[in-house]
Amino acid sequence: MRVVVTGAAGGIGEAITARFVSDGARAFLVDLDPSVAALLGSRADGVAGWAVADVSCVEDVNAAMQEVLVSLGGIDVVVNCAGIGGPASTAATMDPGDFRRVVEVNLVGTFLWSRAGARQMLRQATGGAIVNVASLFGQQGVVGGAAYGASKAGVSLLTQSMARELGPHGIRVNAVAPGHIATEMHWDELRARAARTGTSFEVERQKVLREVPLGRHGTGTDVAAVVAWLASDDAAYVSGQTIGVNGGVLGS
Ligand code: NAP
Numbered sequence: 001m002r003v004v005v006t007g008a009a010g011g012i013g014e015a016i017t018a019r020f021v022s023d024g025a026r027a028f029l030v031d032l033d034p035s036v037a038a039l040l041g042s043r044a045d046g047v048a049g050w051a052v053a054d055v056s057c058v059e060d061v062n063a064a065m066q067e068v069l070v071s072l073g074g075i076d077v078v079v080n081c082a083g084i085g086g087p088a089s090t091a092a093t094m095d096p097g098d099f100r101r102v103v104e105v106n107l108v109g110t111f112l113w114s115r116a117g118a119r120q121m122l123r124q125a126t127g128g129a130i131v132n133v134a135s136l137f138g139q140q141g142v143v144g145g146a147a148y149g150a151s152k153a154g155v156s157l158l159t160q161s162m163a164r165e166l167g168p169h170g171i172r173v174n175a176v177a178p179g180h181i182a183t184e185m186h187w188d189e190l191r192a193r194a195a196r197t198g199t200s201f202e203v204e205r206q207k208v209l210r211e212v213p214l215g216r217h218g219t220g221t222d223v224a225a226v227v228a229w230l231a232s233d234d235a236a237y238v239s240g241q242t243i244g245v246n247g248g249v250l251g252s
Pocket of ligand 1: 184
């Protein structure tokens, strides 16, 4: 299996890369963070190449795709994991430039890499799978989440539309919607909440734990397991879905 993972240097993206490589896949990694290059050596033969590229920039995507084809020779799976958190402000006070940047990275970036992957899969005519990373906060609106939530809700609907368009070509398109996952992005959010409400990081962390029926934060490995399943033949009849990986927050 030949896999492209964006956001591969981040908490969840690195876990997704590790899972695919340990399952025997060959991976090409994309991230804005140059430390993505370090994964080349640390994942033995499974990591075939990497690119430091902005997922929201068409020129970067086109250049990275050339590298992907040299390294992998084709694409069976694209995982769109690159993303950024939103500004802490409410919609009424939000800077339009901040709103646009979140949508550019989280939604337009997912579109650009899905489009590039789909074009290559259509050329190959061997089917394939696209797995997007949406969010719990793209499934329910929260105070301070206007930009991020709108971008991630967009990812879920992009997923549905592309599943309908590409299904006749044997290409499945799905998304995962992680809940509270223990990564720097989530800890930053808790620090911002603590600053906004005058509490502390630990108070905010405990609040989150009380919301989660399974009583713990998720891990990148929890998310990677569902991504790997969606990319596999075990999910051969699953397309157009957004699967929550949230410890039961929206489960009942
Ligand atoms: P993370 O640790 O911040 O990882 C995100 C990675 O994406 C970083 O390496 C980041 O690079 C990279 N990135 C950001 N903007 C990019 C761009 N324009 N082009 C290419 N790469 C870019 O965050 P994470 O928690 O692993 O999140 C991964 C995904 O899961 C995101 O889409 C996020 O929205 C989603 N998610 C996370 C949670 C959670 O609780 N953590 C919950 C729901 C959904 P830099 O570090 O250089 O910016």
